[in-house]
Amino acid sequence: MVVVGRRDGRDHAYALQSFTIMFARCFASRATPCRFFSMTACRRADPWPLPHTPEHLASTTTPADLPAPTPMPRLNESIDTLRARLVYQSRKRGTLESDLLLSTFARDHLAAMTEAELKEYDKILDEPDWDIYYWATENRSPPERWANSTILEKLRVHARNEGKVVRRMPPL
Template identity: 35%
Template sequence: MSDDHDRLEARRRRARFRSWHRGTREADLILGPFADEAAAGLTVPELDQYEALLEEADADVLGWVTGGTSVPAAFDTPLLRRIAARSRGNAD
């Protein structure tokens, strides 16, 4: 395996772990299963977006995913829409 591939896989593993170990159980239950299903297939730009999302506060992420608060332009992406759809049981 190449170093680039190894680094990418390490990032994906870290993202999965972080998705299950948030500050709130609600965020764990939304982001954890999404990461389990999707992390292996995320492109580098999508992984960049997902890692940025993981840096945000749980309350903000939950509001965006559930539609309770408006999504900032920086996070209004197809990736966040996939997470939101999955959390509502409408996974593509």
Template identity: 40%
Template sequence: MLTRDVSIYCRREGNFQDNNLIHPESREPDIPRYVEREGENANLKRARLTYQSRKRGMLENGLLLSTFAKKYLNTFDDKQLRLYDQLINLPSNDWDIFYWATGIKPTPPEFDNEVMDLLKNHIQNKDRQTRIIQPDL
């Protein structure tokens, strides 16, 4: 919806309080570029990735990734931790991660790896586990 359209809608619906209110143009927030952390030990990386898996932009990914992290992060070696870090931090759109992991969209080659395969298998939930809340920390 354009700024002008918002103002017209608010006036029409009786929600417009100030006719002099100026609405800024809509723009995407600046997202910092992903930079791989140097010198981060495996335990610190696991703790950071656990937190990042829980605090996604959308609830669906928070549930899927937090349960995945709980199940796998403690077994990942350095390479797998790096791949998971890239998977959850490089894409700027959470829907991309969700669509790739659920198979709705093909996974780009740079994310098509062993960690994505584990995530896809986790999402299939063959054990029929209840995943309606994030696991305890």
């Protein structure tokens, strides 16, 4: 522990007095006052813009000429294994927004999906996180390959949350 100033109980007063003297000297000795961190003139762009801001929408746009991702071939995968994998992939996306949206969707809808719907949902999960999120929240229009998707439409209804349900991450 570093002790500043005097040891007779007036350490805080001494530190405040020292800071005041240093501050006064800084401004008195210069024609232009020195800058402190809170007074910086240089404003930098936010490296982590918030979702739904124009900066974030622009920085997460996937190029239109980018081909659809090729899914990993899973031969002889049972329906139960497929459902379990989709639950995991819905929950562990990488962004909290996508995790919450997709994991609650999987909890509510995966059990009732047919095999064809499960495979379509599997293909949607191969897309980038922010694309899925913005398609579901209807901030971006999906590409042609997903324009008529029934699963994406169900996901959009889920994202609207018309019942105003408070959503939490489902238990593991």
